[in-house]
Amino acid sequence: MNLFEFCHGIIHWLVDLVNNLWYWLGDFLPWYFGDLFTAIGDFAASEGHLLFMTVLVESVVIIVVALINVLNFLWIFRKLSGRILDFYGPYYVGYRIGGWLQNLADGVKLFTKEIITPTKADRLGFLLAPVIFVGSSVTILAVIPLSANFGLSTTSEPGEYVSAGALFALAAFSIAPFAILLAGWSSNNKYTLIGGMRSAAQMMSYEIPLLLAAASVFLLAGSFNFVDIVDAQHDMWFFIPLFIGFVVFLICLIAEVEIIPFDLPEAEAELVEGWTTEYGGMRFGLFYMTTAVRSYAGGALATAFFLGGWQGPWFVPDEIWFLIKAYIVYTVFMWLTWSVPRVRIDQMLVFGWRRLLPLAVLNLLIAAALKSGGWL
Amino acid sequence: MAEMWINMGPQHPMTHGLWNLRVKIDGETIVAAEPEVGYLHRGIEKICEARTYPQIIPIADRLCYGSSLTWSHLYCLTIEDLMDVEVPERAEYIRVMAIEMQRIASHLMWLAAYAGDLGLAVGFTYTMRDREVLVDLLQALTGSRLTYNYPRIGGVAHDLPPDFERDTIRAVQYMEMRLKEYEDLFDGSKIFMMRNVGIGILRKEDGINLGVTGPSLRASGVDYDLRKDMPYSVYPEMDFEVATHEDGDCYARYRVRMDEMWESCRIIRQALQKMPKGRWRIVAPRNAPAGTGLGRVEDPRGEAVMYAVGDGTDRPYRLKIRSPIFVTVSAAPKILVGYKLADVVAIMGGLDMCIGENDR
Numbered sequence: 001m002n003l004f005e006f007c008h009g010i011i012h013w014l015v016d017l018v019n020n021l022w023y024w025l026g027d028f029l030p031w032y033f034g035d036l037f038t039a040i041g042d043f044a045a046s047e048g049h050l051l052f053m054t055v056l057v058e059s060v061v062i063i064v065v066a067l068i069n070v071l072n073f074l075w076i077f078r079k080l081s082g083r084i085l086d087f088y089g090p091y092y093v094g095y096r097i098g099g100w101l102q103n104l105a106d107g108v109k110l111f112t113k114e115i116i117t118p119t120k121a122d123r124l125g126f127l128l129a130p131v132i133f134v135g136s137s138v139t140i141l142a143v144i145p146l147s148a149n150f151g152l153s154t155t156s157e158p159g160e161y162v163s164a165g166a167l168f169a170l171a172a173f174s175i176a177p178f179a180i181l182l183a184g185w186s187s188n189n190k191y192t193l194i195g196g197m198r199s200a201a202q203m204m205s206y207e208i209p210l211l212l213a214a215a216s217v218f219l220l221a222g223s224f225n226f227v228d229i230v231d232a233q234h235d236m237w238f239f240i241p242l243f244i245g246f247v248v249f250l251i252c253l254i255a256e257v258e259i260i261p262f263d264l265p266e267a268e269a270e271l272v273e274g275w276t277t278e279y280g281g282m283r284f285g286l287f288y289m290t291t292a293v294r295s296y297a298g299g300a301l302a303t304a305f306f307l308g309g310w311q312g313p314w315f316v317p318d319e320i321w322f323l324i325k326a327y328i329v330y331t332v333f334m335w336l337t338w339s340v341p342r343v344r345i346d347q348m349l350v351f352g353w354r355r356l357l358p359l360a361v362l363n364l365l366i367a368a369a370l371k372s373g374g375w376l
Numbered sequence: 377m378a379e380m381w382i383n384m385g386p387q388h389p390m391t392h393g394l395w396n397l398r399v400k401i402d403g404e405t406i407v408a409a410e411p412e413v414g415y416l417h418r419g420i421e422k423i424c425e426a427r428t429y430p431q432i433i434p435i436a437d438r439l440c441y442g443s444s445l446t447w448s449h450l451y452c453l454t455i456e457d458l459m460d461v462e463v464p465e466r467a468e469y470i471r472v473m474a475i476e477m478q479r480i481a482s483h484l485m486w487l488a489a490y491a492g493d494l495g496l497a498v499g500f501t502y503t504m505r506d507r508e509v510l511v512d513l514l515q516a517l518t519g520s521r522l523t524y525n526y527p528r529i530g531g532v533a534h535d536l537p538p539d540f541e542r543d544t545i546r547a548v549q550y551m552e553m554r555l556k557e558y559e560d561l562f563d564g565s566k567i568f569m570m571r572n573v574g575i576g577i578l579r580k581e582d583g584i585n586l587g588v589t590g591p592s593l594r595a596s597g598v599d600y601d602l603r604k605d606m607p608y609s610v611y612p613e614m615d616f617e618v619a620t621h622e623d624g625d626c627y628a629r630y631r632v633r634m635d636e637m638w639e640s641c642r643i644i645r646q647a648l649q650k651m652p653k654g655r656w657r658i659v660a661p662r663n664a665p666a667g668t669g670l671g672r673v674e675d676p677r678g679e680a681v682m683y684a685v686g687d688g689t690d691r692p693y694r695l696k697i698r699s700p701i702f703v704t705v706s707a708a709p710k711i712l713v714g715y716k717l718a719d720v721v722a723i724m725g726g727l728d729m730c731i732g733e734n735d736r
Contacts (some may be wrong), residue, residue, distance in 0.1 A: 085501040194404075194717070225388050260495045261567055269493045269721040325394050341567045342495030344718045345404060 002149035007057040009048065015044050015053075020233050056151055066141040066296065069323065069335060071257040073292040073330055074103045080331065082337045110285035118188060125186030129179045132282050136175035136223050137290045140192030140297040145226050147310040147318035164224040169301060170214060173256060176294070177203035180265060180275050187278040198345055199265035202255055205352035206262075210252035212360035213245040216367035217305045230309030237308035240372055245363035246306045248356050250329070255352070257291060260337045264345050295333065299326035379407060382717075386415050390721050393731025397724065401717055406637075409712040409720075411705050416735040424695040429455055429529060429664065432695070438525035439697065440733040441484035443676045444523045445514070446475050447733065450673045452527040453608060454682040456660075458669025459529065459649050464655045467531035469611045473544070473647040474526065475519060475673075476640040478553060481510040482676040483633045483640075487558070490630070493725040494571055499561060506554045509547050516540060531657025541648055548641050555637055557704045562630065572627035576711050576723035579624060586707040590678025590702050592727055595632045596624035603675040613650060614643050626726040633728075636676075638694070665689045677701045677728050699733040 019041045026037030043049060055170030075090070080099060082089025094101030117126055143165035145151025147204045162168055177200050185195015218224060220242070221232035232238075239246040255262040276287050303309060303325040309320035343351070385396035387629055388715050396413040400408040420439065424432045437444040449471055456463060469622040478705040484507040491499025513730035516537050526533050562568050578588065583596040601618040603611045619635030621628035664686030671682045678700025704727050711723055 081497070085497055086505055087501060096410055190380060194382075260497070262719075263495070267495070267718065269495065270384070270390055270718050272389060338497045340496065340565060341491070341499075341571055342718075344571060344716055346716060347570055 001144065003058055003061065003151065004054065004153045004155065007061065008054045011050055011053045011057060015050065019045055055152070056281075061277070062141060062152055063138065065146070066138075066293070067314065069296055069326075070289060070292045070326075071100070073296050074289070075100050076327070077292065078102065079332060080334045081338055084335065088256045105291075107166065107282075107285055110282045113281035113305075115281045115283060116278075117376055119187045119276065122186035122188065125182050126278075129183035129186060130279070130286050132182065133176055133179035134286050134290050134293075136172050136179065137297065139172045140169050141293065143172075143226070144297065144300045144304065146322045148230075150319050151172060151226070161225060165226045166218065166229060166301075166304070167224045169297070170211060173294075173297065174203065174207050176256075183279070184265075184275040185277070189278055191271045191277050195265040195267075195271050195277070198267075199258070199275060201345065201349060202258075202262065202264060202352075205349050206252045206255040206356070209248050209278070209352065209356040209360040210256065212357070212364055213242075213249040213252065214301075214305060215276050216242050216360075216364045219364070219367045219371055226304050226309070229333045230304060230311065233308045233311065237311075239306040242306065242363055242367060244359050246302075248360045248363060249300045249302060249306065250332075252354060253302060254333060255297050255348075257294045257333075259291075259295070259333060260339045261343050262348060263342060264348060267342055269342070272285065295330055296326065299329035299333075302326075302329045378402075380679070384720060385412070390493065390724060391731075392729050393734075395705075395729070397718070397720065399712065399720060404717045405716055406712050406717065406720065409709040411423050411708050413731070414735055418736065420736045421695055421697060424692060426691065428690045429660075429662075429692065430591060432692070433527065433529075434523065437525055438732065439699075439736065440675075440677075440730045441522060442485050442569030442728075442730050443477040443478050445518075445526060446673060446675050446680065448484075448525065449475050449527045450675075450680050450682050452529050453673065454669045454684045455529045455664065455692075456669070457671060458664050458667060458684050458686050459661055460665075461530045461658070461660050462481075464658060465533055465610070465652050466535075466654045467656045469647050469651040470517075470532050470536065471527060472609050472611065472614070472657060473644050473651075474514065474524075474532075476643045476647070477510050477514055478647045479676045480637050480640045481507050483637050484510070486633060486676075487630075489561075490722075490725045493721040494568065496562075496565070499558075502554075503558070504559070506551065509550055513540075513544060514546050516543065520556065528657055528660070530660035531655070533657070535656050544644060544648060548644055551637070552641055555634065555641075559634060569627065571719075571722055573623075573625060573727075574631060575715060575719050576624045576726060577623070578707070578711050579627045582587070582707070582710055583624070583722070586710060587703040587706050588678070589728065590621075590675065591632045591636065592629055592678065592704055594618065594620045595628035597622045602672055602679055605629045606672060608671075608673060610647075610650075612644050616643050627721050628708075629726045639713060640649050664692070675700055677730060678704060679734075680733075697733075697736055699736060701728070701730050702734045705729065705734060 022037060022041045026034045029037065079089040090099030090102035093099060093105045117123060135373060142152050143162045145161055153161050180199040181196040184192040184199065217229060217238055220238060221229040223229060258265055276284060279287060303322060307325045310322040312321035379400055379402045381397055381398055381400050383396055386394050391397065396412040398410050398412065399406050420435060424435060431621060432451060433448050436448045439447040477486065485504045488500045488503035488507070491503065514524060515521050517540065518524040518533070547730040578592065578596050580596045580598055583593045589600065597620060599618055599620050600610070604618050616639045619632045619639060621631050666688045667686055669684045669686070673680050680700055681698035683696040684692050685694040708724060708727070712720060715723065
């Protein structure tokens with residue numbers, strides 16, 4: 001049974017249950033009301049409506065799973081930083097589960113804070129930027145399946161997901177710089193402006209190696225579908241033949257999710273908080289959470305593209321394998337984050353254009369050679 | 377691209393303290409800079425005129441939160457010069473040992489702030505952790521952790537506490553181990569080198585002309601250290617090298633401070649070995665004669681000078697304080713122009729700002 005069948009079954013059962021009551025009620029009413037009730041009941045039981053509701057429930061399940069993972073990620077972010085940097089990390093709220101509830105407590109606190117819009121800000125842009133940023137980032141999660149049976153699907157066939165899902169995920173990934181630039185511009189603040197401009201430059205130069213590294217994977221797998229990509233790694237995970245691409249992909253992901261060493265748009269030493277300077281309260285909380293969402297999405301993409309997705313020994317479920325790998329990727333990110341300084345913007349652009357881009361092209365050539373030679 | 381002024385301060389993560397650095401940027405490149413100081417002016421020189429001589433010692437501590445002991449030491453040196461008081465030799469050794477501990481603690485705090493500025497979180501927490509070792513030693517010696525109030529006119533307040541020699545030797549061994557680790561952590565980091573080598577070059581002539589002193593000048597290749605060039609206390613008895621570097625960039629300033637911490641470890645060991653038995657304090661006269669007293673010491677940040685004028689009463693007629701960092705920050709525009717905005721934190725962090733003594 002996959003997620004579609006599961007949700008479809010639940011919806012079917014619910015609709016049947018309600019319709020029994022509904023038709024029974026209709027029997028008591030005069031004929032014209034009775035006909036209306038019957039028509040509504042028939043509509044509710046129609047295949048189109050069931051499909052619509054199923055997809056709705058599916059997406060809710062996927063979002064909830066993803067957001068719980070995001071809470072875990074934030075907890076790992078804080079706890080691991082404590083372990084690396086020689087302090088305890090959160091431990092008071094949720095004492096018995098290692099301070100896991102700290103993020104919820106922070107969320108509650110942020111909700112109680114006043115939401116301030118600067119007087120001279122461009123109100124529309126200021127309001128729209130968090131919406132675009134959060135929305136585009138959560139959209140990535142929609143197309144990433146946790147296993148062949150656990151993803152957003154409109155048919156009961158396992159593996160029948162969005163056919164260009166990987167492409168969609170990468171496209172949604174790169175909407176964020178626009179939101180950041182918008183936030184930086186509309187806040188009417190010099191720090192945010194510089195942060196937004198840096199973000200635009202950074203994302204533009206790191207998007208290309210990222211996509212080239214992903215292109216090598218698509219070339220080898222011959223598909224944009226996540227399930228096909230993972231199936232193609234059945235014999236050998238792609239990070240072995242495409243090791244250069246794997247490294248380039250990880251470095252570009254770090255730049256995309258904006259963590260040290262590449263957190264220049266919000267470089268706190270020189271730009272206060274960069275492009276989020278003027279955002280307070282839960283808007284800031286949303287940005288904070290969305291960074292973790294993007295980290296989760298990045299880890300999931302790296303897992304699906306290079307680390308064999310949900311493949312692993314049978315004694316652990318597929319979904320858990322996928323999450324374990326994504327968590328490992330994120331842990332490596334965190335390890336790197338806390339142990340290196342921040343680079344400068346010009347150094348970063350030089351690194352992106354002069355080092356990563358040729359490496360990504362070389363990796364693409366290797367992938368093409370492997371594919372045309374028929375070795376993979 | 378249009379040029380614009382950016383205020384880095386008074387409330388800004390880059391400023392360790394309350395001051396403002398206005399930079400004019402063209403894109404990301406700095407074309408002009410002007411520091412604005414004075415937010416933390418407390419009128420310490422004037423306050424001192426209304427206090428008796430021993431009462432000023434804790435005020436002198438408040439001049440710098442990073443290295444308060446050197447300032448009260450300097451004050452005591454000045455007043456001893458004014459009153460012609462001969463300090464017992466044991467007290468001199470205790471003072472030298474204590475201010476070298478303070479120098480290491482101050483440099484470690486600088487290193488922590490510097491690493492934090494550059495985004496190296498692990499550098500911040502590790503150095504602050506190891507600073508605790510020295511702060512604990514100073515606490516055992518003086519009784520407090522930040523403003524020590526330890527030197528007295530004519531000696532020091534207390535003798536060494538029990539087992540202090542043993543603890544100090546252990547702490548110095550620990551510090552030497554840690555310094556090695558820091559050198560691996562910082563010099564071994566490619567990104568750290570990228571951010572530091574060739575950034576914020578202060579040429580030798582500029583440094584001398586602008587009056588820059590301390591590690592920032594020694595990093596430009598000038599061998600000028602008051603501990604050697606105009607020895608005070610028992611520094612002539614000590615065997616140590618003056619750390620200098622030729623390049624004058626941020627990396628050189630970092631390197632000079634690291635080397636100074638090694639030398640300070642050596643000085644602490646020697647001070648413990650050579651420390652004689654005897655009195656650690658003599659009673660100083662209450663009133664100072666009419667005349668002047670001058671004290672010059674090598675602060676962790678540069679050359680600190682105090683000049684006191686006595687008029688026969690128990691209060692100074694005038695006390696002038698020369699802060700090393702006040703001069704260094706005036707040299708900032710010379711160093712900053714031409715570099716990128718992100719280099720501001722590296723350059724200004726590398727100068728080791730301390731606003732308490734700067735604004736007095």
